[in-house]
Amino acid sequence: MARILVLGGTRFLGRALARLAVARGHEVVCAARGVSGAVPEGARLVSVDRDDPAALTPLARGGFDAVVDVTRQVDHARHALDALADHVGHWSLVSTVSVYADNTTPGQSAADAPVLPPPPSGVEAPDPDFRWYGECKVAIERLVRERVGADRSFICRAGLIVGPEDSSDRFPYWVRRLAAGGEVLAPGEPTDRVQFVDVEDLASWLLNAAGTRLSGTYDGTGPTMSRAEMLAGVAAGLGVADPRLTWVDQDFLHAHDVREWSGERALPLWVRLPESAGLMDRDVSAALAAGLVVRPLADTVRATASWMSAHPGDVRQGGLDPADEAAILGTWHAVRTA
Ligand SMILES: NC(=O)c1ccc[n+]([C@@H]2O[C@H](COP(=O)([O-])OP(=O)(O)OC[C@H]3O[C@@H](n4cnc5c(N)ncnc54)[C@H](OP(=O)(O)O)[C@@H]3O)[C@@H](O)[C@H]2O)c1
Known part of the structure; x- marks a missing residue:
């Protein structure tokens, strides 16, 4: 001891x-x-x-x-x-x-x-x-x-x-959003890195x-993964099969005043590329060799979701509002089919 x-x-x-x-x-x-x-x-x-x-x-x-x-x-x-x-x-x-x-x-x-x-x-x-x-x-x-x-x-x-006990509107946003179902606005490219x-x-x-x-x-910090892997992992941890993701180009999001990272109208874990490409793409091989052990994402998701449902008042309700998300997706589809 x-x-x-x-x-x-x-x-x-x-x-x-x-x-x-x-x-x-x-x-x-x-x-x-x-x-x-x-x-x-x-x-x-x-x-x-x-x-x-x-x-x-x-x-x-x-x-x-x-x-x-x-x-x-x-x-x-x-x-x-x-x-x-x-x-x-x-x-x-x-x-x-x-x-x-x-x-x-x-x-x-x-x-x-x-x-x-x-x-x-x-x-x-x-x-x-x-x-x-x-x-x-x-x-x-x-x-x-x-x-x-x-x-x-x-x-x-x-x-x-x-x-658990992350009261920010960052990772909890994606847990809440994937759990809610429906068409999900996924920012940027599926291959963008997150960490x-x-x-x-x-x-x-x-x-x-x-x-x-x-x-x-x-x-x-853990090893880098793609945003597609992260969103699939969050869905899997929640038991959500085949989430309906619509990938929306970063310039379109910026043009519609969607903000990066955290806060009001923000999509968490999303940053502008290539300007911020190093932020969530660090080489952590030294940490892993020195004893950092990383659990499966699904375990993190389950623990986060269970803490969020037990403490609904403890998480800041930031991120993109559902009505704003639906409006942006509507405009995105309209532009693409025009
Ligand atoms: N959250 C992230 O994603 C993230 C990312 C990168 C790095 N970090 C770093 O990771 C660490 C996170 O630490 P954490 O989660 O334990 O939260 P924290 O917000 O850093 O906690 C601050 C702690 O310091 C205490 N404190 C603050 N003012 C004090 C004062 N005047 N006198 C005595 N104690 C005081 C607070 O307790 P009382 O208020 O009760 O005094 C609290 O326990 C920080 O170093 C942060 O910079 C966080």
């Missing part, structure tokens, strides 16, 4: 990791305010506000075998490292593929892909529109390597994280990495 400190643990990935660590018999402490949610049963919440630079200092007593930090805030990371770096065996930082400078080139790997510069001095956190998000994570990555040392730190650059990681697979890899003291910088 190890003593594991999760800096976070009250929502999505942090909570999945804490839950799994408890299930594996570890002693789990989560340090957070507790405003995002509760920690899993069996984990202990230490209520702290990391805006206070000294908030984590008392946790240094006793030490930890491993720390996992999910922060996006540079000052929060700095304070945590000041308080704890000398009192832990292994430090994992959940970073993001948003650190990369080039989103256009497919097939890049964490080992040598260029990253953004750190944010300008005085910027300690992303703004509400997520400006400076990647840059802040770059700064946090550097701090972790400097303070903990490259041989005791694991930088895990997560891709899109999906699965994501199941929250439990990522949590499991982070925990294993703490156990084996994996060090280095990796992308934490």
Whole structure:
């Protein structure tokens, strides 16, 4: 049994990791305010506000075998490292593929892909529109390597994280949409690449990495697949036979104000190509070789769908509205048959 400190643990990935660590018999402490949610049963919440630079200092007593930090805030990371770096065996930082400078080139790997510069001095956190998000994570990555040392730190650059407790309107949009049936607007080309990681697979890899003291910088995302494979996999996981997909050209979608990725009028996991061709087409062979195990998509879909039906109020209802989708499909068919 190890003593594991999760800096976070009250929502999505942090909570999945804490839950799994408890299930594996570890002693789990989560340090957070507790405003995002509760920690899993069996984990202990230490209520702290990391805006206070000294908030984590008392946790240094006793030490930890491993720390996992999910922060996006540079000052929060700095304070945590000041308080704890000398009192832990292994430090994992959940970073993001948003650190990369080039989103256009497919097939890049964490080992040598260029990253953004750190944010300008005085910027300690992303703004509400997520400006400076990647840059802040770059700064946090550097701090972790400097303070903990490259041989005791694991930088895990997560891709899109999906699965139960994902309250975003991204992967859940496709689960909801395929489950609803009828003619489904599929954006772009069937061969377009998509990439994501199941929250439990990522949590499991982070925990294993703490156990084996994996060090280095990796992308934490699953192997790339085509959008056709993804939509077929979502349908299969839901038990929907032969979904009726209509593939609509990206320029047509843009001309009709359908937006990319996330939010109102957006089609999730869809980005403009070739400009964003590198975003969901990263080479993750190093992560797979270093222990990331990826479950079948159908399992992720079933778990997501069952969580969504048990917690209908927890998922943001973004994406393309059904009436807008039907109108766009109608125009698309009219143009094609004209
Ligand atoms: N979701 C994705 O698709 C995606 C993709 C790529 C990378 N990532 C990265 O993956 C990680 C996801 O982490 P997550 O799912 O656990 O969610 P998260 O939203 O990053 O969780 C933030 C955690 O920090 C705590 N926190 C925030 N402000 C605090 C404060 N002032 N003092 C103490 N604690 C504070 C929150 O708890 P309280 O609010 O209860 O304090 C919460 O547990 C992040 O690092 C994110 O950048 C996510």
